[in-house]
Amino acid sequence: MSDEAAPGHVRVRLDVSYDGSEFSGWAKQASGRRTVQGEIEDALRTVTRSGATVYELTVAGRTDAGVHARGQVAHVDLPAELWAEHREKLLKRLAGRLPKDVRVWTVAEAPAGFNARFSALWRRYAYRVTDAPGGVDPLLRGHVLWHDRPLDVDAMNEAARLLLGEHDFAAYCKKREGATTIRTLQGLSLERGSDGVVTATVRADAFCHNMVRSLIGALLFVGDGHRGADWPAKVLAAGVRDSAVHVVRPHGLTLEEVGYPADELLAARNKEARNRRTLPGGAGVCC
Known part of the structure; x- marks a missing residue:
């Protein structure tokens, strides 16, 4: 889970809200149950005409089944040429494709070092x-x-x-x-x-x-x-x-x-969030 997009890609931040009543949580499941991540990734693939390609979302907090969100944050790494082609109309197209119980409110290029999960304070x-x-x-x-x-x-x-x-x-x-x-x-x-x-x-x-x-x-x-x-x-x-x-x-x-630091502090926060956490006298485990 990189803190930078791969060469030739652009990291895009999405601000999301949803009513969790009919979702089996945020994260995609092998069972095929309906999830927030699955709905957004499907919509993104459709509106960008990406065929079978799946652009996977990284999220700030994996909410459980039935839990709602007003201020969820995710990121996705898109090919630079695809982002350039769709960026101006992507938000409106997602609104037309997504079901009514999930909305994407903003779609914007993320600052350097941004990671929806590890950058969060x-x-x-x-x-x-x-x-x-x-x-x-x-x-x-x-x-x-x-x-x-x-x-x-x-x-x-x-x-x-x-x-x-x-x-x-x-x-x-x-x-x-x-x-x-x-x-x-x-x-x-x-x-x-x-x-x-x-x-x-x-x-x-x-x-x-x-x-x-x-x-x-x-x-x-x-x-x-x-x-x-x-x-x-x-x-x-x-x-x-x-x-x-x-x-x-x-x-x-x-x-x-979800709260994030100033752009110039993102890299330091990512490193800190990945460190092993310990209490005095205790063993450490990451994240």
Whole structure:
């Protein structure tokens, strides 16, 4: 996964949003199930008249099945002559070819050293939940979780503050062979809106599999009084999956934004993101 396009190619950044309800996640699957990556690559191949050639996308965050995105970022390396031919009309043509539950908002030549995944400084997600006794507004049912007990947002924020910083989040992640579970949780806070919907905003340098949904599951247990505000931090410190931590349903989760450094810092960020990550006294694993 290079930080530069191959000779004769141009690296193109795409800003993407999608409703994840009918997708089996971002990444293409051998099973042939419908995915966001598959839809965009198919559309790109069609509108550029590329025949059987597939131009593969690299993405900032591989969202799971049912998870939405408002601010997803991807890149693709296109032959320079193809980019020159199609660049002016590519965005509009993609809009005409893509299904209505996925949109590409910008298509632009990326700066030198840009990599949608490794250049990112942070990803920001939002998880939305309501404890309204009557349930979820039908117009929001695909994007808001219903929790059937009253939630104490202050207690949830107290618990959230104890999770901030760099930790091994193994207790809140689905383990993947060879991948680290060390992450820096830069922000985690909850706020109840005027409509009663509680929005949890979660920001980190990166997330491991199921991390956000597991954290929210733990905080809901605090919010409804099942556990004390110190319990999620105790689970984190234990370093192992706790059966009491539920992975909440995906439809309440949206990738809102991905942050990148200034163009001149992209190369340094790429190198840093690929380094082996360790905690004091621990072994390191890349990325």
